[in-house]
Amino acid sequence: MEAAPHRPGVAKTRSSNCGTLLLGDSAPFFDESLPNMATKRYSLITRWHLEAPIERVWEALIAVEEWPRWWRFVQAVVELNKGDEEGVGAVRRYTWSSRLPYRLSFDMRTTALERPRLLEGVAVGELTGVGRWRLSPMGATTHVQYEWVVTTAKRWMNLLGPLLEPVFRWNHDQVMAEGGRGLARHLGVRLIPIEDSSNRHR
Numbered sequence: 001m002e003a004a005p006h007r008p009g010v011a012k013t014r015s016s017n018c019g020t021l022l023l024g025d026s027a028p029f030f031d032e033s034l035p036n037m038a039t040k041r042y043s044l045i046t047r048w049h050l051e052a053p054i055e056r057v058w059e060a061l062i063a064v065e066e067w068p069r070w071w072r073f074v075q076a077v078v079e080l081n082k083g084d085e086e087g088v089g090a091v092r093r094y095t096w097s098s099r100l101p102y103r104l105s106f107d108m109r110t111t112a113l114e115r116p117r118l119l120e121g122v123a124v125g126e127l128t129g130v131g132r133w134r135l136s137p138m139g140a141t142t143h144v145q146y147e148w149v150v151t152t153a154k155r156w157m158n159l160l161g162p163l164l165e166p167v168f169r170w171n172h173d174q175v176m177a178e179g180g181r182g183l184a185r186h187l188g189v190r191l192i193p194i195e196d197s198s199n200r201h202r
Contacts, residue, residue: 039151040165044172048144048180049192054135056187057142058116061133064092070186073097073175080107088113093125099174100167104154126153141192146176 050057060066067074075095083090090110097103106125113119119133129150136143157168184191 039153040157040162041149041151042168042172043149044147044169046146046148046176046180047194048146048183049138049194050142050144050180050184050187051140051190051192052142052187053140054116054137054142056189057144057183058135060183060186061135061144062087062113062115062119070182072178072182075103081109083110086113096175098171100171123150127151128153144180148172 060070065077065079067077073096075097076093077095078093079090080093081089081091088110091107093105093107095103095105104126106123106127108121108123108131110119110121117135121131123129123131127150129148131149132147134145134147136145157164180191
């Protein structure tokens with residue numbers, strides 16, 4: 001698997017060995033050109049630190065059709081449109097499972113690509129919003145940050161959102177943590193624990 005133009009409220013945070021996830025009512029990196037939907041809005045950030053050079057990490061992340069081979073909860077990635085020669089404009093349909101007994105499907109259009117540091121896309125479907133991968137070299141290692149700001153389209157999720165918000169947040173945490181572990185295994189490298197002190201709210 002966006003923020004309104006007002007100032008973000010107090011966000012809840014959760015730490016894991018793959019980073020910190022933040023949930024709030026808004027986020028400053030939301031593309032305000034997207035429609036403002038009267039649904040529950042989630043703003044989450046995940047951080048991974050991999051003992052691999054940025055080029056290797058980038059190549060693994062950009063090969064999205066290969067994600068199901070190493071990311072446990074990615075059920076399928078189907079290319080619908082190739083986009084330009086750099087991949088901008090490409091559209092792919094993602095189907096995700098999770099720790100909870102439901103699946104989500106959405107189409108993601110690549111809107112920005114700056115090798116090997118930035119990959120951005122806009123999602124439409126059962127989740128609608130913006131996702132951004134940001135990669136930064138740290139010596140011989142790579143810091144990965146994923147920003148995921150979405151609204152939910154499933155009626156039951158919107159109805160139960162106020163009650164199940166902590167469960168949805170936990171579920172996203174589990175999916176993304178498995179992604180970090182799976183990518184490390186795929187690359188044959190170590191996933192470096194991220195200390196709480198290195199995490200901050202944007």
